Amino acid sequence: MEPVISVDGLRKTYGDTTALAGIDLTVRRGSVLGLLGPNGSGKTTTVRILSTLLRPDGGRATVLGHDVVADAAAVRGLVGLTGQYAAVDDSLTGIQNLTLIARLLDLSRTEARSRAAELVERFGLADAAERRVKTYSGGMRRRLDLAASLVGRPSVLFLDEPTTGLDPRHRNEVWDQVRTLAAEGTTVLLTTQYLEEADQLAEDLVVLDHGRVIASGTPASLKSEVGGQLLHVRPLNRSDVGTVAGILGELTAEAPAIDPTGQLSVAGDAALLQAVGARLAEVPLAELGLRLPSLDDVFLTLTGRPAEEEEVAA
Ligand SMILES: Nc1ncnc2c1ncn2[C@@H]1O[C@H](COP(=O)(O)OP(=O)(O)O)[C@@H](O)[C@H]1O
Ligand SMILES: [Mg+2]
The missing domain is CATH 3.40.50.300 (P-loop containing nucleotide triphosphate hydrolases)
Structure with missing residues (x-):
């Protein structure tokens, strides 16, 4: 038609x-x-x-x-x-x-x-x-x-x-x-x-x-391009972003997306959340959890950069 x-x-x-x-x-x-x-x-x-x-x-x-x-x-x-x-x-x-x-x-x-x-x-x-x-x-x-x-x-x-x-x-x-x-x-x-x-x-x-x-x-x-759920972690100290990224990379075999606020996210589920929690016991965290993908996540996945940067650039 x-x-x-x-x-x-x-x-x-x-x-x-x-x-x-x-x-x-x-x-x-x-x-x-x-x-x-x-x-x-x-x-x-x-x-x-x-x-x-x-x-x-x-x-x-x-x-x-x-x-x-x-x-x-x-x-x-x-x-x-x-x-x-x-x-x-x-x-x-x-x-x-x-x-x-x-x-x-x-x-x-x-x-x-x-x-x-x-x-x-x-x-x-x-x-x-x-x-x-x-x-x-x-x-x-x-x-x-x-x-x-x-x-x-x-x-x-x-x-x-x-x-x-x-x-x-x-x-x-x-x-x-x-x-x-x-x-x-x-x-x-x-x-x-x-x-x-x-x-x-x-x-x-x-x-x-x-x-x-x-x-x-x-x-x-x-x-599905982003994944069912996203695990997100925000270390309390910016200086820990690299450490957290390394651990996420090891556990998922994927590089996490990192937004401008220092939040890392990667496709994951409850099992990953537990594993990450255990590995990050020594790193002070501001946030750790699972959420459903947002438009920003779709953007981050499709373009490798967050949607907000878009606005600044435009
Ligand atoms: N009348 C206009 N004069 C100059 N630039 C415009 C005008 N309307 C829109 N733009 C520019 O064109 C682009 C697309 O705008 P727009 O279609 O309004 O986007 P959206 O609705 O997705 O926010 C933006 O960069 C915006 O600044
Ligand atoms: Mg508009």
Whole structure:
């Protein structure tokens, strides 16, 4: 089956900055693709090009067969976009915002009101519908923003970091809404900095770094590149990092990853944790434990450097 979104060698530069250095990706009909990467890796640029807000410098992208440059008007009619920063008007109420958007999309006054009412209900905003958006919490705003992008019943939805800055409860609410949309058949391209979010929502992942695709696959396949669990150790004294690295190397036959804070990590399990604990009895430790891989770990494994350094460099 034809992919819903098809991206081929897409490039974009801003002055001296290469935002996209030629990326390829496809999104299957009715699936959720997670576009994962640290700040500055090109996520927003990709979404803006795909939603026709920005012209690429090279390469090609289509949405449901329509070229995003040559056939931008057709694409605009098919997609919804929730930006990284809430696009709703603070001085209007929730229902006024949605009604306004519906009117801009050429719905009649009656249709617009009923679509708005349906969406506030669906997003748990009915009680707050008549309140000005400036009184809304971050989670309510984000839900209104999501509702706003659905007014036109898009077949394809772009969500640019939909939960950045939300607390866990509100994040879960947004996740539930995304799951429901996907279950109803909406094709979703979601950007995120969080592996956990991609893991929860996306069937397929594309990892960006400096405007390039550095990995793609399912969440499970990406994490398997890192290993099931990671053992992490932080010696109390920086001067012990070398000693700890040597011992980890001996026990695992692999060189541990070392982050800028002096934390060492290596794929491992409870048995390794015990062995390491025994060998490090004489070394004062600040931390020792097991955890699941994070995006930073995926980065560290894929690129040999932490994602944070990325931001500094960018
Ligand atoms: N309007 C702009 N002008 C100049 N540089 C930009 C602009 N927008 C983005 N960039 C740069 O392009 C790169 C990619 O940015 P962006 O797509 O926003 O990344 P992300 O969404 O992953 O954080 C970054 O280096 C960023 O600083
Ligand atoms: Mg962004």
